[in-house]
Every structure is written in C-alpha cells, then in structure tokens.
Amino acid sequence: MMDVFQDLLNYYGQNAWYVWEQFYKQFLMSAYGVLFGAIVGIPIGIFIAHHNRLSPWVISLANIIQTIPALAMLGVLMLVMGLGPNTVVFALFLYSLLPIIKNTYTGIRNVDPAMLESGKGMGMTRLQVLRMVELPLSLSVIMAGLRTALVITIGVATIGTFIGAGGLGDIIIRGTNVSDGTTIILAGAIPTALMAIIADAVMGWFEKRLAPSTRLKKNPANQV
Amino acid sequence: MNQTLKKTKRVITILILSLSFILGACSLPGLSGAPENTIRIGTLNTTESQIMGQVVKQLIEHETDLEVVLVNNLGSSIVQHQAMLDKQVDITATRYTGTDLSGALGMEPVNDPDEAMKIVQKEFKERWDQTWFDSYGFDNTYAFTVTKELAEKYGLEKVSDLADVAGELRFGVDNSWIHREGDGYQGFVETYGFEFPKIYPMQIGLVYEALANDEMDVVLAYSSDGRIAAFNLKILEDDKKFFPPYDTSLVARNEVLREHPELEGILNKLVGTIDTAKMQKMNYEADGEKREPAVVAQKFLEEHHYFEGVE
Numbered sequence: 001m002m003d004v005f006q007d008l009l010n011y012y013g014q015n016a017w018y019v020w021e022q023f024y025k026q027f028l029m030s031a032y033g034v035l036f037g038a039i040v041g042i043p044i045g046i047f048i049a050h051h052n053r054l055s056p057w058v059i060s061l062a063n064i065i066q067t068i069p070a071l072a073m074l075g076v077l078m079l080v081m082g083l084g085p086n087t088v089v090f091a092l093f094l095y096s097l098l099p100i101i102k103n104t105y106t107g108i109r110n111v112d113p114a115m116l117e118s119g120k121g122m123g124m125t126r127l128q129v130l131r132m133v134e135l136p137l138s139l140s141v142i143m144a145g146l147r148t149a150l151v152i153t154i155g156v157a158t159i160g161t162f163i164g165a166g167g168l169g170d171i172i173i174r175g176t177n178v179s180d181g182t183t184i185i186l187a188g189a190i191p192t193a194l195m196a197i198i199a200d201a202v203m204g205w206f207e208k209r210l211a212p213s214t215r216l217k218k219n220p221a222n223q224v
Numbered sequence: 225m226n227q228t229l230k231k232t233k234r235v236i237t238i239l240i241l242s243l244s245f246i247l248g249a250c251s252l253p254g255l256s257g258a259p260e261n262t263i264r265i266g267t268l269n270t271t272e273s274q275i276m277g278q279v280v281k282q283l284i285e286h287e288t289d290l291e292v293v294l295v296n297n298l299g300s301s302i303v304q305h306q307a308m309l310d311k312q313v314d315i316t317a318t319r320y321t322g323t324d325l326s327g328a329l330g331m332e333p334v335n336d337p338d339e340a341m342k343i344v345q346k347e348f349k350e351r352w353d354q355t356w357f358d359s360y361g362f363d364n365t366y367a368f369t370v371t372k373e374l375a376e377k378y379g380l381e382k383v384s385d386l387a388d389v390a391g392e393l394r395f396g397v398d399n400s401w402i403h404r405e406g407d408g409y410q411g412f413v414e415t416y417g418f419e420f421p422k423i424y425p426m427q428i429g430l431v432y433e434a435l436a437n438d439e440m441d442v443v444l445a446y447s448s449d450g451r452i453a454a455f456n457l458k459i460l461e462d463d464k465k466f467f468p469p470y471d472t473s474l475v476a477r478n479e480v481l482r483e484h485p486e487l488e489g490i491l492n493k494l495v496g497t498i499d500t501a502k503m504q505k506m507n508y509e510a511d512g513e514k515r516e517p518a519v520v521a522q523k524f525l526e527e528h529h530y531f532e533g534v535e
Contacts, residue, residue: 015518028254
C-alpha cells in the first residue's frame with residue numbers, strides 16, 4: 001500500500017505537466033459539452049414547460065439518448081464526424097441534454113401559479129414574466145441539472161481516448177497496456193474521480209447560492 | 225396538436241444535425257484548432273509508438289506555428305493505414321517495413337532491409353501519394369534473446385551458435401509464433417536446421433522476466449523492448465536473415481507535405497537519430513521508470529537541442 005503511494009508520488013513528480021495537460025483537456029471537453037447542452041437544452045426546457053403537451057415526447061427522446069451506451073454512441077458518431085475531441089464534445093452534449101431539459105422543465109412548471117398571475121396582473125408581457133418571475137425562481141433547479149450533466153460528462157469523457165481525443169483516459173489505457181501498469185492506471189483514474197467530485201461540490205455551492213430562499217435572506221431589499 | 229408535434233420534431237432533428245456538422249468543422253479554443261493549421265498524428269497503443277508520436281509532435285510545434293494533435297491508441301497498423309486513407313490523420317508516427325509489406329501492401333515478405341524499404345517507399349508513393357520516410361534508425365522485430373551470462377558461457381553471438389546447445393536450453397516464445405506460417409517456428413526449423421526440444425509457449429510480455437529470473441534460457445523477444453537493456457539481456461544476430469526486417473519510419477500524406485512545405489525538412493531531421501539501443505532505453509524510461517511518453521520525448525528532443533542547425 002505504501003509502495004503504491006510512493007510510486008504515485010513519483011509518477012506525478014515526473015509527469016506533472018503532462019497530467020495537467022490531459023486534466024485540462026478532459027475538463028474542457030466536459031465543459032464544452034455542458035455549455036452546448038445548456039444553449040440548446042434550456043430553451044427547449046422552457047418551451048416544453050409552456051407547451052406542456054410536447055413534454056412527454058421531448059423528454060422521452062432525451063431519455064432514449066441517455067440510454068445509449070457511451071462506447072456505442074462514440075462509435076456511431078465517429079463514423080459521421082471522425083476522430084478527435086470534437087466528436088467527444090458532441091457526444092457529451094447529447095448526454096447533457098436530458099438532465100438540463102428535464103430540470104428546466106420541472107423548475108419552470110413548479111413556479112407557483114399565483115406568482116405568474118400576479119406578474120400578469122402587474123401588466124408584464126410574457127417575456128417579462130419569464131425573465132423576472134419564472135427564471136429567477138427556477139434558477140437553482142436548472143443549476144442542479146447542469147450539475148448532474150457536468151458530473152456525467154466528466155465520467156464519459158474518459159472514454160474519449162478510444163477515438164483519439166486524449167484526456168485522462170489516455171493515461172489509464174496506457175496503464176493497461178504496459179506490463180506493470182497499476183501505478184499508471186491509478187495515476188489517471190484518481191484525477192478523473194477528483195475532477196467529478198470537485199465539479200459536483202462547486203456546482204452544488206452555486207445551486208445553493210441561487211436558491212430563492214438563500215437569495216431572499218442575503219438581500220434585505222427583497223424582504224417584504 | 226399533431227401539427228405542432230411534427231414541427232417540434234423537425235426543429236429538434238435539424239438542430240441536432242446542424243450542430244453536429246458545425247461542431248465537426250469548427251475549432252474549440254483550447255481543444256482543437258482550425259483544421260487547416262492542425263496536423264494530426266496517429267499512433268498505436270504501444271509505448272514506442274506514443275513516444276515517437278510525441279517526438280514528432282513536439283518537434284513540429286517547436287519549429288512551426290502549426291497546432292499538432294495526437295490521435296492515440298489506434299488498434300493496429302491496418303487501422304493506422306485506413307485512418308491515413310480516410311484523411312483522419314496526416315502523419316503516422318511508427319510504421320514497420322515488414323508489417324506494411326504484408327499488411328497494407330499485401331505483398332510477399334522481403335528479407336533484405338534496404339530492398340524492403342525501397343519497395344514500401346515506392347509503392348506508398350504510387351498507390352496512395354504518401355511519403356515513407358527513411359528509418360529513424362531502429363527496428364522492432366522478433367529477436368532471439370539470452371542473458372549475457374549464458375552468452376559468455378557458450379560463446380553465443382549469432383542464432384546459428386545455438387545449434388549445438390539447443391537440446392538443453394529452455395525456449396520461451398509467443399503463443400502465436402509457434403503456429404505462424406512463413407516466419408513461424410516451422411519456417412525457423414527449415415531455415416536454421418535445428419529444433420528446440422524444450423519449447424514453452426507464453427505471452428510475449430512475460431518472456432523478459434522469465435529470462436531474467438532464470439526460468440527460461442532463450443526467448444523470442446521484441447528487439448526494441450526496454451527490458452532488454454534493463455535486464456542486461458543480449459540479442460543474438462539473425463545471421464540467416466530469417467525474420468523479415470521491421471525498420472521503423474514515419475509516414476506522411478503528400479497532400480499535407482505540399483500544404484506545409486516546411487514539414488518535410490523538419491521530419492527528415494529525425495531520420496537515423498535513434499538506434500535500437502536508444503529506443504530500448506526510451507521504452508524502458510516509459511514502462512519501467514513510469515515516465516509518460518510525452519516526458520520521455522521532451523527529454524530526447526532537449527538532449528538534441530531540437531536538432532537545431534541540422535539540415
């Protein structure tokens with residue numbers, strides 16, 4: 001046990017810049033995936049919340065995407081888009097759609113109808129209701145969706161190594177190919193897990209900050 | 225209701241499709257540069273291939289403003305070749321003459337190294353408009369390997385020297401080699417005219433330790449494996465030229481070389497700079513001492529000052 005620990009320290013000492021490069025690359029892939037997911041998913045979520053009849057259809061489509069195994073997804077996308085990180089980003093985008101759409105939908109649907117009514121009563125347009133009532137009240141739920149999406153994509157991005165996208169998966173796979181690779185496998189796996197845990201914690205903190213109850217307490221002007 | 229449903233369905237499909245095409249062509253800051261300024265290098269899933277891929281990558285990055293990405297872990301030489309034909313990669317870092325003669329070209333093995341090199345260079349140029357560079361200077365072939373002590377004891381230099389003592393030696397070989405056509409065990413017996421009565425099939429990765437731990441006396445190893453140097457082993461010369469040559473080179477698509485005329489000169493600097501002993505050492509640094517291929521490559525290039533001033 002101590003030996004493994006010693007080997008790991010040794011490994012990081014010798015390869016620090018390379019590990020950091022791969023760490024950064026993997027994080028970027030995940031972040032881009034979630035970013036595109038948010039750009040597409042949040043408007044879709046808002047739209048189906050307002051046109052409720054469409055929601056079962058859209059959500060089950062996103063559900064179906066989610067059930068495709070990561071390796072199969074990358075394999076199929078590779079045929080269309082070729083090798084490299086862009087293909088992985090697109091796969092991650094698809095995986096992040098479900099949590100983002102679903103949470104946006106839920107968040108907006110759960111806004112108290114009385115709030116909507118009072119907004120309308122004050123003479124707000126539909127866009128103003130969305131901007132000033134619905135979105136602020138559902139922001140923390142939407143954040144929770146982004147949080148789930150980011151954690152999922154960090155995990156899936158590891159598999160990107162199989163289509164030549166690099167990332168920490170490269171280190172893990174190399175570990176499985178050399179004769180005594182335990183250290184190398186761990187050296188790749190530990191940062192991956194850490195990245196997911198840190199991302200989860202940071203997004204969780206944002207989620208809490210954005211919750212309506214917290215914001216009310218922080219800003220005395222909001223208190224009636 | 226049905227109308228809106230159809231409409232949304234269509235909108236979403238179009239959105240997904242168009243996004244996939246935009247993404248396929250665009251550059252994401254930090255991840256992938258503009259396609260016209262990016263060189264993609266394909267490597268195998270072996271340590272040796274990844275070290276050489278990194279050497280080529282870091283050298284190009286040092287000399288030019290081009291962006292270089294590695295496409296790692298391609299499964300085999302055929303996959304590498306296919307990726308080149310599909311223009312998914314621009315350069316493949318390690319190609320072996322013997323492998324490509326029988327694999328990509330589908331030709332008979334040639335035992336003379338220079339002739340094999342000439343053939344692949346000519347055929348790749350004519351058939352696929354690709355340049356097979358001259359060898360880095362090392363080969364990665366099957367090699368009869370013994371411990372230095374045993375070599376001294378029996379005075380072993382060449383494979384033929386084994387003939388008199390083969391009867392008492394334990395011989396460890398790769399599973400697949402025993403039944404292989406052509407350059408397998410049967411072919412060996414016919415060429416060299418002696419047999420190993422005590423032959424033990426095993427996984428190729430295990431033969432080095434088996435030899436070092438005195439569980440085997442002779443093994444068939446890969447000539448550029450790092451453990452040959454690390455365990456103080458000795459390769460016997462294949463004096464009857466039984467194994468086809470596996471000289472190692474990089475291959476580039478001429479289309480890319482024409483687009484970036486400076487590349488050919490840069491890549492040529494690597495020709496003849498790494499002999500088999502040097503490659504063994506670099507492989508060992510990666511596998512034995514747990515340095516990443518990128519780090520090993522960087523050290524190699526720094527030792528040679530990135531071949532500055534070499535023409």
